[in-house]
Amino acid sequence: MIKLISLDLWDTLITDPGSLEEERDLERAKFIKNVLNLKESDIDTIMKFFRDLVHSFKNPSKENEWAIMPETQLNKLFDILHVRPNRAQFEEILKVYEEEALRKPPALTEEDLPQTLAELKKHFKLALISNTGRVPGRVLQKILKDMGLLCFFDVLTFSDEIRRRKPDPEIFLVTCERACVKPDEAVHVGDSVNIDFIGAENANIRPLLYSPPPKEPKRTPFIRSLKEIKEVVKKLYD
Ligand SMILES: [Mg+2]
Incomplete structure (x- = not known):
């Protein structure tokens, strides 16, 4: 039974619906750029990272286990961007990264x-x-x-x-x-x-x-x- x-x-x-996920990602990318004082072109790098990230969500494997946690996702992104945020910057970015969906809900x-x-x-x-x-x-x-x-x-x-x-x-x-x-x-x-x-x-x-x-x-x-x-x-x- x-x-x-x-x-x-x-x-x-x-x-x-529509491109909502991409809109959220663009907000995340702009926020990260501003907090870390990055170049305008880094937005494209961040958006590409998000597209690869979504691919790893759809294809979970041993190799992409780092994608389970938002913290490790961000660390991977910072490695790609060759930046090392301080603790306060990391916390500030993490909060917006995680909570953007509250502002633009599904x-x-x-x-x-x-x-x-x-x-x-x-x-x-x-x-x-x-x-x-x-x-x-x-x-x-x-x-x-x-x-x-x-x-x-x-x-x-x-x-x-x-x-x-x-x-x-x-x-x-x-x-x-x-x-x-x-x-x-x-x-x-x-x-x-x-x-x-x-x-x-x-x-x-x-x-x-x-x-x-x-x-x-x-x-x-x-x-x-x-x-x-x-x-x-x-x-x-x-
Ligand atoms: Mg599903």
Whole structure:
């Protein structure tokens, strides 16, 4: 019997419409340039670093484990720029780097998501399992609270807090432990085949791919809307 539904965050519950992520990165880059008195052309170097960083978020590997923490992301960037900020400058940059998403928050993937989660919560425990990037778990919690989503979750697992990322089975297993359920009593829902679907499978948790139109589903089972979760889980697994 399924007792826990865990959900991915980015592009499953929340998403950056249009070029919002790039706009945030440009603000971050300008701030770093100003604090460290860099050249105008260094903005391009910083923006290229951010694009490479996003690639490493989408392709987690042993080699890019440094990308788990915002602090180590910044240190990598400072190495590339050949600059060494003092402690006060580092702290000032880190704060803006992490909190820029509060000023330009993401949007819900589905307008009626709060109602969907409220309905799911009547039948299952709910957990969130998120690989974090430039925005750490503590800031994401604030964003979730502002969006009215935080109250639905029994367990929150953020990669920067446990220093493990999906698809590492450990992050799924820790979440089950926190929710007091066995892996075979859990279903994980997420938009990424490599990170969510295969990660859950490797932890012996049942996967469900979130593949909203116009995306073509690349794995089965899949859902096109989060509203289908309850029905699909009951039909397939109960
Ligand atoms: Mg995702």
